[in-house]
Amino acid sequence: MSEAKHSQPGPPLWLLAELTYECPLHCPYCSNPVNLGSREQECDTDTWLRVLSEARAMGAVQLGFSGGEPLLRKDLEVLVKHASDLGFYTNLITSGIGLTEKRIAALREAGLDHIQLSFQAANADANDLIGNKRHSFEQKLKVAKLVKQYEYPMVLNFCLTAQNIDQIDDVMALSCELDGDYVELATVQYYGWAYLNRDHLLPAKAQLEAAEAKVNAFRAQQQGKSPHFIFVTPDYYEDRPKACMNGWATTFLTVTPDGSALPCHSAKILPLTFPNVKNKSIKAIWREDFSFNHFRGTDWLPSPCKTCDEKEKDFGGCRCQAYMLTGDMYKTDPVCSKSPDHSLMAQAVKNSESPSRELVYRDPKVSIPITEI
Amino acid sequence: MNELSDSLSGKVPKLNRLFKFQFEPAQDCYVLLFPEGMVKLNPSASEILLQVNGERTISDIIDALLTKFPDAEGLGEDVFAFFEHAEEKRWINYV
Ligand code: SF4
Numbered sequence: 513m514s515e516a517k518h519s520q521p522g523p524p525l526w527l528l529a530e531l532t533y534e535c536p537l538h539c540p541y542c543s544n545p546v547n548l549g550s551r552e553q554e555c556d557t558d559t560w561l562r563v564l565s566e567a568r569a570m571g572a573v574q575l576g577f578s579g580g581e582p583l584l585r586k587d588l589e590v591l592v593k594h595a596s597d598l599g600f601y602t603n604l605i606t607s608g609i610g611l612t613e614k615r616i617a618a619l620r621e622a623g624l625d626h627i628q629l630s631f632q633a634a635n636a637d638a639n640d641l642i643g644n645k646r647h648s649f650e651q652k653l654k655v656a657k658l659v660k661q662y663e664y665p666m667v668l669n670f671c672l673t674a675q676n677i678d679q680i681d682d683v684m685a686l687s688c689e690l691d692g693d694y695v696e697l698a699t700v701q702y703y704g705w706a707y708l709n710r711d712h713l714l715p716a717k718a719q720l721e722a723a724e725a726k727v728n729a730f731r732a733q734q735q736g737k738s739p740h741f742i743f744v745t746p747d748y749y750e751d752r753p754k755a756c757m758n759g760w761a762t763t764f765l766t767v768t769p770d771g772s773a774l775p776c777h778s779a780k781i782l783p784l785t786f787p788n789v790k791n792k793s794i795k796a797i798w799r800e801d802f803s804f805n806h807f808r809g810t811d812w813l814p815s816p817c818k819t820c821d822e823k824e825k826d827f828g829g830c831r832c833q834a835y836m837l838t839g840d841m842y843k844t845d846p847v848c849s850k851s852p853d854h855s856l857m858a859q860a861v862k863n864s865e866s867p868s869r870e871l872v873y874r875d876p877k878v879s880i881p882i883t884e885i
Numbered sequence: 886m887n888e889l890s891d892s893l894s895g896k897v898p899k900l901n902r903l904f905k906f907q908f909e910p911a912q913d914c915y916v917l918l919f920p921e922g923m924v925k926l927n928p929s930a931s932e933i934l935l936q937v938n939g940e941r942t943i944s945d946i947i948d949a950l951l952t953k954f955p956d957a958e959g960l961g962e963d964v965f966a967f968f969e970h971a972e973e974k975r976w977i978n979y980v
């Protein structure tokens with residue numbers, strides 16, 4: 513019986529605490545849900561403190577504070593302090609907007625281990641246009657300097673889209689200038705807001721290849737010096753899917769602002785009922801909850817995955833992608849060339865050559881009509 | 886002494902500030918933590934890193950380990966090989 517088999521899954525090594533959906537920026541590629549929750553439903557400080565203790569007791573070790581913009585939570589320092597006392601490696605994933613020197617110092621004092629700063633582009637005009645907020649680029653540059661000054665490891669994250677990927681040389685030059693330790697050059701994942709905008713955002717295959725070649729050339733002359741560039745490609749042009757978060761409910765646990773516990777940060781779109789940390793312990797959620805056990809392992813796999821010799825590698829791919837593209841979360845991820853729905857990928861690429869709707873910014877005002885369509 | 890040990894033994898390794906070294910009860914082993922990642926260490930790597938304090942030279946570290954594990958064979962070579970690997974992985978740098 514599958515329940516017995518899953519009674520002792522490994523620990524949720526990675527906990528992503530999405531503290532709030534509120535964000536001063538409005539990126540069209542935001543992977544947050546389209547129907548943004550309200551601040552009143554956000555978990556209170558005590559709930560978060562308990563979640564951190566329970567997850568750590570189970571063996572969680574990496575902790576990401578994200579959002580929206582986690583800096584908008586006034587109790588961030590309290591949560592970081594608690595996490596750090598528990599022995600977590602604490603990561604702050606931020607747009608940098610609102611990160612004053614006072615706060616950087618207070619977070620250091622609280623034990624924060626690392627800051628990941630996201631950029632929308634390598635120059636002010638493009639950056640502020642994409643994030644839909646003026647002067648945000650200037651602020652980010654200031655924040656990057658402070659992060660270094662306070663001796664945090666700094667990861668820079670650039671979200672690559674069809675609009676900015678051709679400027680990858682500028683992105684790499686800026687990363688060196690800011691002295692980032694790691695730089696993630698990530699093409700957007702098409703969930704939530706980003707899916708609505710997929711046709712606009714997806715870079716063409718030629719653009720991706722050109723960008724990757726530039727990154728490789730740059731790396732070759734770096735001779736092992738910082739920053740360490742990580743180039744993440746979208747799987748739209750691949751013929752094998754990525755394993756969803758290292759396998760459903762094997763490693764990652766996301767807790768959303770309202771307390772929903774998810775095996776991956778976009779899973780809320782799936783027609784499954786997810787548990788809530790406000791009324792269930794992390795242990796019960798991770799080990800016993802129906803939704804967490806539902807896609808664990810390989811027993812549930814559809815054909816052609818069931819008999820495929822690669823099933824231990826990718827577990828049939830991403831459930832959210834299967835659901836978004838085929839309407840059925842039980843299907844093989846259509847990225848796989850063995851999937852009967854694989855032609856949907858070519859269709860998506862074709863659509864991106866002539867997008868049919870306007871680019872939609874993440875904005876609570878527009879979020880209402882869109883969810884009602 | 887070969888070339889590798891010649892060039893390394895007087896050096897003083899210290900943990901790269903990007904990494905945090907700690908014992909994880911749930912994994913029952915020492916780990917290195919870094920932004921959004923973790924490396925599990927085997928017992929010998931852990932013993933070596935426990936000796937790294939930014940003051941001891943590699944030959945001091947070998948002496949300390951030899952006192953602790955007098956029967957370990959080829960310990961010196963293992964330690965040099967570890968530091969070569971650790972530098973490549975950026976876990977440590979030299980003072
Ligand atoms: S993607 Fe943009 S809008 Fe969405 S949370 Fe991140 S910074 Fe905010």
Ligand code: SF4
Nearest residue numbers: 817820822823828848
């Ligand atoms: S058929 Fe399924 S298991 Fe096999 S490679 Fe494709 S997605 Fe992976």
